[in-house]
Amino acid sequence: MTSTPLAGEPAFGDPRCDDFLQLNHFPARQAEPTVRAYWEALPWETREQSGWSYEQLRDGLAAFLSSADATPREQALSELKILPGHDKSGHPEKHTLCFRAGDVICIVGPTGSGKSRLLADIECMAQGDTPTGRTVLIDGCAPDPDARFSGEGKIVAQISQNMNFVMDLTVVDFLRMHAESRALEHPEEAITRVLEAAVGMAGEPFGPETPLTQLSGGQSRALMIADAAHLSPKPVVLIDEIENAGVDRLRALDLFVEKGKIVLLSTHDPLLALSGTRRLVIGNGAVQNVIEPSREERDNCRRLVELDRCLARMRERLRHGERLDEPWERMMC
């Protein structure tokens, strides 16, 4: 079916038109060349009672077809800069922050210190117009004002302890649906990569046919992380406390680093906090200090990794119904 569309009409030859008609409970096409011809060929009762008009059908179809062209492309971002604002008392903030692709930035500070505000400033790409007065620059430039005010233009993907999968689908169907929304060239490859990465991070394996809602806390978190790394177009990932989720946390960070994402991690988990490229200390609504891990901290971090492995082993043994009753020293090696 090839024909020139009428003025203002989308190309009716596009095979996705069938999906649209089916979704909206319209009868199948009979090779009509244009939307108008299709509309006019419908019995008048159908036209009358469908709740549609020709214009609505035309515009609805155009919206449906253009959604595929509007699928979010992988947003490239190599540097995120945050110019200082002021703290809660109005005193200027001292530190200019600069994050590069592959950086893992840990954010520490007591509740109410302003961690969420900093994350929110990044999320909305503040331009001196939020309560903190901070300015966010994307690769050295102010963001496109339009992008700030649209979900698709946002640069941030979020993962938090409170998030759950709510769709009643199997893992693979869900991933397929997400891949479809990205209009990827090789969706099946991407799906396999997400699955492999997720299973690698989760304590317990799960398969593509497992229903999403039956995944354990750790498995869901692992799937969210793997999906955000491989399928989300967003270049920045905000992670809010994943410490207790039962996922291999360091593997999760590595995955994001490999994919060149900027990771912002709000955490007080010693292992994660010391694993970052840098650590921001927040207090009274402003960045009070930027800590680069020292050599001693790096050494301590390695000890923490060991400790974490011991704990993971104990967890695994408990899962298999074993006792943990041998001498402490033996258990810790």
Add this chain to the structure above:
Amino acid sequence: MKLITVAGPPSSGKTAVITKALRFLHSEGLRVGVLKFDCLVSRDAEVFQAEGIPVLTGLSGNFCPDHFFITNIEDCFAWGSRHGLDLLISESAGLCNRCAPHIRGFYAVCVLDNLSGVETPRKIGPMLKTADLVVVTKGDIVSQAEREVFAFRIRQVNAKARILFVNGITGQGAWEVSRLWKKAPEDAPLTGGRLRFSVPSAVCSYCFGQTKIGEDFQSGTIRKMTIPD
């Protein structure tokens, strides 16, 4: 005065989004007010009053809520003008999903929540299709991936609208909404204006209070299903 129509299914977070966005505008010295259209009961007025925002509640009761809306909006608009408001928000629930309170020339907002399922954008109809801004709530409790899929499904039925995620509890994202509302068209003429979508044509015996079932009791505009044998 600006008039903005906000519509969305019950419990999708309309009141929370409006409250949070109006807080920004209120603190900037704008005089804001809310019209709350509902069918039977509404206690949202208290929420707005607690914020110091004047509210006018309209309960449609036995009347078709959408017809009720359109026959009262001019008087409500006049109420807002009398109160010297800069911005008037009209909030109404989506009701049967067949209607939309959106008016040509006035900023139109649809509020949906992420928990309602990925098929929802396809079921909602004109209040989503004809909106200028779609606000998606409850994104903080579903996965990022589901948020992205949901946004894509919205895009499939409305190619032009802006889509914004707002957390109705913390108010994250409400600032962006307030910026868009600040730029909404001013002083558009309401009388003689047009709805963006026609309300359903159904004046049947049941509209007039008939409760009995059976062909003998049905008159007026009636539509029968085609049921295969």
